[in-house]
Amino acid sequence: MRERDPGRTVLRFRRRRDLPRARGRRLVAILAGSIAMAALAGFAVAWRPALPIVAPRPGSSFDLAGVERGAVLARLGDCAVCHTASGGAAYAGGRPIHTPFGTLYASNITPDPESGIGRWSQRAFDRAMRRGVARDGSLLYPAFPFTHYTGLADRDLGDLYAFLMTRTPVAAARPDNRLVFPLGFRPLMAGWDLLFFRPGRTAADPARTPDWNRGRYLAESLSHCGACHTPRNLLGAEERGHAYAGGWSDGWYAPPLDASSPARRAWTADRLFAYLRTGLDRSHAAAAGPMGPVAYQLARVPDADVRAIAVYVAFLMARPAGDPAQEPERTAEADASQPEGAALFAGACASCHGAGAPMMLAGRPALALGTPLHEHDPRDVIEIVLQGLNPPTGAAGPYMPAFGDSLTDGQVAAVVAYLRARYGGGPAWPDLPHAVRTARRQGSGA
Amino acid sequence: MTVLTVNGMPRTVSADPSTPLLYVLRDGLALNGPKFGCGLGQCGACTVLLDGAPVFSCLLPLGVVGGRRVRTVEGLGTAALPGPMQAAFEAEQAAQCGYCIPGMMMRAQALLERDIRPTEAELRAHMAPSLCRCGTHMRILRAIRRAAVLMGGGVRDPAEPVRPLPPAPAR
Numbered sequence: 001m002r003e004r005d006p007g008r009t010v011l012r013f014r015r016r017r018d019l020p021r022a023r024g025r026r027l028v029a030i031l032a033g034s035i036a037m038a039a040l041a042g043f044a045v046a047w048r049p050a051l052p053i054v055a056p057r058p059g060s061s062f063d064l065a066g067v068e069r070g071a072v073l074a075r076l077g078d079c080a081v082c083h084t085a086s087g088g089a090a091y092a093g094g095r096p097i098h099t100p101f102g103t104l105y106a107s108n109i110t111p112d113p114e115s116g117i118g119r120w121s122q123r124a125f126d127r128a129m130r131r132g133v134a135r136d137g138s139l140l141y142p143a144f145p146f147t148h149y150t151g152l153a154d155r156d157l158g159d160l161y162a163f164l165m166t167r168t169p170v171a172a173a174r175p176d177n178r179l180v181f182p183l184g185f186r187p188l189m190a191g192w193d194l195l196f197f198r199p200g201r202t203a204a205d206p207a208r209t210p211d212w213n214r215g216r217y218l219a220e221s222l223s224h225c226g227a228c229h230t231p232r233n234l235l236g237a238e239e240r241g242h243a244y245a246g247g248w249s250d251g252w253y254a255p256p257l258d259a260s261s262p263a264r265r266a267w268t269a270d271r272l273f274a275y276l277r278t279g280l281d282r283s284h285a286a287a288a289g290p291m292g293p294v295a296y297q298l299a300r301v302p303d304a305d306v307r308a309i310a311v312y313v314a315f316l317m318a319r320p321a322g323d324p325a326q327e328p329e330r331t332a333e334a335d336a337s338q339p340e341g342a343a344l345f346a347g348a349c350a351s352c353h354g355a356g357a358p359m360m361l362a363g364r365p366a367l368a369l370g371t372p373l374h375e376h377d378p379r380d381v382i383e384i385v386l387q388g389l390n391p392p393t394g395a396a397g398p399y400m401p402a403f404g405d406s407l408t409d410g411q412v413a414a415v416v417a418y419l420r421a422r423y424g425g426g427p428a429w430p431d432l433p434h435a436v437r438t439a440r441r442q443g444s445g446a
Numbered sequence: 447m448t449v450l451t452v453n454g455m456p457r458t459v460s461a462d463p464s465t466p467l468l469y470v471l472r473d474g475l476a477l478n479g480p481k482f483g484c485g486l487g488q489c490g491a492c493t494v495l496l497d498g499a500p501v502f503s504c505l506l507p508l509g510v511v512g513g514r515r516v517r518t519v520e521g522l523g524t525a526a527l528p529g530p531m532q533a534a535f536e537a538e539q540a541a542q543c544g545y546c547i548p549g550m551m552m553r554a555q556a557l558l559e560r561d562i563r564p565t566e567a568e569l570r571a572h573m574a575p576s577l578c579r580c581g582t583h584m585r586i587l588r589a590i591r592r593a594a595v596l597m598g599g600g601v602r603d604p605a606e607p608v609r610p611l612p613p614a615p616a617r
Contacts, residue, residue: 087567087568087571340509343462343463343464343507343509344464344507344509344510346464346507347463347464347465347466347505347506347507347508347509347510348505348506348507348510349505351466351485351486351504351505352486352487358486359486393571393574399488400487401487401488401502401505401575403505405496405497405499405500405501406496406501406502406505406506406510407510408510411510
């Protein structure tokens with residue numbers, strides 16, 4: 001079985017086809033950026049003081065209600081998704097985070113006194129979350145989304161601290177990061193922070209509803225939606241001018257959450273609520289790839305919080321209600337132009353996705369509604385075919401078998417071309433065999 | 447006409463390229479080990495090996511199989527001369543109704559051919575896509591641990607050790 005780790009938050013190239021050129025541009029950007037950051041770091045106070053270690057607090061010293069609130073906040077923040085290695089203990093870190101700058105390993109955030117954060121004070125925890133500075137004064141990399149957590153409220157940080165400090169301590173040392181030179185030198189991050197980090201909270205907007213404000217707080221800060229859904233610049237910072245315009249996460253394209261969403265049907269607050277809460281909306285599709293674990297976590301928080309996020313994201317999409325009357329029917333054209341893909345679809349896909357299949361009779365969305373088939377890049381469709389949809393072991397959720405071991409690269413390309421021709425929007429995707437090869441190479445854990 | 451290599455033998459079949467391999471194996475080649483369970487890739491009863499990897503043959507169009515190696519449970523041994531996987535399943539009496547067992551054996555075979563010493567966690571994660579409605583999963587896991595030993599390896603940190611078998615009754 002192809003083992004995949006769902007839900008790593010990863011920075012990726014924006015367009016796979018431009019890989020060699022992007023790599024060259026990125027190297028230049030890293031060098032130029034490093035020089036700029038070094039200069040800025042010199043001017044800035046690159047050195048931050050270590051905060052004193054504290055004796056580990058007994059779990060019983062924490063207020064139980066705060067621990068319970070913290071558990072919900074940790075799910076809203078998806079902490080476990082990055083801070084748990086595949087098959088490892090919860091929150092014990094060690095998960096590789098693949099970025100264009102090398103591989104980082106998530107830290108151990110259990111209260112183990114040596115390898116975890118057991119000797120961190122509340123003040124040290126708050127500084128790490130809001131400023132990206134570890135207890136010992138070293139600067140954290142922005143793969144840890146402190147650029148979002150900077151907006152967290154005092155009480156929420158207190159509750160998160162109480163929750164994490166009452167987890168079972170796990171002794172697990174973090175593997176050393178493998179970053180391109182010279183980014184292993186953490187003081188450089190002072191320059192990055194100066195260039196890109198805007199600390200502080202956003203005040204509530206009294207002209208908006210409480211739901212909208214709550215949703216903005218969660219989406220912008222704790223749930224850090226933009227970490228995946230906003231494009232990043234060559235130095236890995238989210239592009240402020242293009243918030244929610246679509247980004248990359250662990251080899252998947254995270255589609256836009258703004259007015260440029262290619263979704264066939266409108267995303268209303270009700271539909272977003274269903275999607276975020278259950279991992280499936282009948283007017284769109286199932287949560288796939290790194291979004292799967294997000295929906296899994298959001299199934300375990302209060303409805304009101306998911307509703308608030310849905311209200312805010314529907315506002316970002318800013319799309320008038322109302323759907324196209326009917327999906328175009330292009331079966332005959334697709335069968336004629338993509339005969340190999342048509343035969344593959346009939347044998348491998350139609351028993352679930354065909355018009356009379358049990359899954360369709362149960363009300364699952366038609367393929368024509370799936371956003372990936374309307375995206376400018378084929379990567380998500382390719383990843384879904386290769387990996388399928390895999391709910392966490394023991395959990396219910398949308399499921400699709402993986403075809404990575406069944407189909408060759410050329411066959412995956414043929415079926416994806418057929419899907420685009422029959423159901424998709426926009427022109428045929430160019431050079432699909434190359435895109436499949438790239439996805440396969442980068443997808444095996446990258 | 448499609449030429450397949452099934453259990454090491456070249457076989458020629460004529461069927462539409464979109465026909466699922468499962469029907470070709472059962473109806474065309476009289477290999478009834480792989481079973482039709484759900485037809486949706488959800489249960490694993492139809493699992494066969496394609497170039498060594500476990501795949502759902504109910505969702506495998508014949509057209510993709512040409513030139514690749516297919517193995518079914520019939521390729522693991524015979525009733526008279528069972529292979530280690532089959533012998534282990536028999537020794538542990540892992541089957542109740544038995545419908546899922548050929549798929550279970552093929553999925554387990556793929557794991558042990560890749561890694562003769564998997565951990566218990568790897569074993570369980572690997573077997574997760576195959577379901578048994580009788581609920582004999584604990585016996586199935588026992589059988590796979592025994593198979594690993596019979597093949598010269600063993601599951602690391604097993605949930606329970608592989609026990610010596612009682613003496614076989616006289617036939």
